[in-house]
Amino acid sequence: MIEVEGLTKTFPSRRGRERVEVTAVDGVDLAVAEGEIVGFLGPNGAGKTTTLRMLTTLIRPTSGRAVVAGHDVAADPVGVRRSIGYVSQSGSTSPEARAGEEVVDHGQLYGVSRAAATARARELFAQLELDGLWERKPAAMSGGQRRRLDIAMGLVHDPRLVFLDEPTTGLDPQARANLWEHIAGLRSGRGMTVFLTTHYLDEADALCDRILVIDHGRIVASDTPDALKRQVAGDLVELVVADPARVDAARAALAAAEPEEAPLVDGTRVSARVRGSAARLPALIRRLDEEGVVLDGVEVRRPTLDDVFLTVTGRSLREDA
Numbered sequence: 348m349i350e351v352e353g354l355t356k357t358f359p360s361r362r363g364r365e366r367v368e369v370t371a372v373d374g375v376d377l378a379v380a381e382g383e384i385v386g387f388l389g390p391n392g393a394g395k396t397t398t399l400r401m402l403t404t405l406i407r408p409t410s411g412r413a414v415v416a417g418h419d420v421a422a423d424p425v426g427v428r429r430s431i432g433y434v435s436q437s438g439s440t441s442p443e444a445r446a447g448e449e450v451v452d453h454g455q456l457y458g459v460s461r462a463a464a465t466a467r468a469r470e471l472f473a474q475l476e477l478d479g480l481w482e483r484k485p486a487a488m489s490g491g492q493r494r495r496l497d498i499a500m501g502l503v504h505d506p507r508l509v510f511l512d513e514p515t516t517g518l519d520p521q522a523r524a525n526l527w528e529h530i531a532g533l534r535s536g537r538g539m540t541v542f543l544t545t546h547y548l549d550e551a552d553a554l555c556d557r558i559l560v561i562d563h564g565r566i567v568a569s570d571t572p573d574a575l576k577r578q579v580a581g582d583l584v585e586l587v588v589a590d591p592a593r594v595d596a597a598r599a600a601l602a603a604a605e606p607e608e609a610p611l612v613d614g615t616r617v618s619a620r621v622r623g624s625a626a627r628l629p630a631l632i633r634r635l636d637e638e639g640v641v642l643d644g645v646e647v648r649r650p651t652l653d654d655v656f657l658t659v660t661g662r663s664l665r666e667d668a
């Protein structure tokens with residue numbers, strides 16, 4: 348559905364009196380299959396928006412190739428635009444227009460007949476829980492309702508692929524979770540392909556089949572959330588030792604489990620990140636038992652996407668957002 352090779356965008360810029368080139372996107376390769384929900388993440392200034400703008404034909408690539416929904420972004424931008432939905436961060440509804448009419452008008456802009464656009468809009472209103480809001484002005488809707496209306500606008504011409512730019516920014520947790528269900532429903536109900544940017548790691552984790560991380564204009568990670576967590580960070584294994592005098596024996600046992608770094612000791616807590624901890628845990632427990640180290644507790648915490656992010660970009664997305 349999306350095939351990108353060596354996609355690059357440079358902007359002319361100035362440093363003092365000197366003319367310089369800023370490379371916003373630096374040779375990006377990526378592929379998105381039909382029916383995938385892909386999350387595009389990166390720290391501020393990493394190149395997300397610039398990539399999205401190239402894929403949606405709002406700006407031309409400096410070099411490289413991108414084929415989106417079967418059309419080349421440079422050779423056939425009109426073909427790309429007809430085949431995709433794009434829901435920008437700011438949305439595209441005017442606050443004073445009537446919701447239903449606006450979605451129908453938007454469909455007609457794409458060359459859909461009035462009757463077909465109305466039928467499609469009614470269907471989208473039902474699917475996105477906007478029933479009863481046809482006559483309502485967006486100014487009088489909740490944030491979650493407005494975002495769902497933005498999505499209805501982006502889908503009225505029935506694209507196979509939709510780009511969502513930070514779809515849930517500014518929504519409360521309940522409205523966000525509700526929107527995730529709707530986005531997942533677009534895929535399960537209509538077989539749509541979804542490419543979304545987000546600053547929320549929990550969103551990427553809950554919603555996306557695959558995550559692409561971009562940093563300094565380059566893709567630095569691409570995998571399922573689970574595989575990323577498995578590969579990059581290792582599980583955090585924490586032992587709570589009953590007898591403070593045995594903390595050192597526990598530390599040595601954990602060190603023997605080939606952790607990623609030397610175990611940390613904090614009072615009676617001994618912890619370290621261990622890759623493939625499930626396979627190593629039995630031997631660790633056996634060794635502790637043989638050495639007579641009694642534990643008050645063992646905790647194994649799967650790495651979060653934030654751990655992954657920190658590992659691949661050296662920055663925490665949370666600090667950055």
Ligand SMILES: Nc1ncnc2c1ncn2[C@@H]1O[C@H](COP(=O)(O)OP(=O)(O)OP(=O)(O)O)[C@@H](O)[C@H]1O
Binds near residue numbers: 358359389391398
């Ligand atoms: N029109 C432009 N002229 C000059 N530099 C630009 C332009 N657009 C973007 N850049 C630079 O390119 C880099 C990538 O910007 P981009 O907006 O794509 O990042 P981003 O990942 O979307 O960031 P954010 O999360 O803050 O939206 C940044 O260093 C930015 O300053």
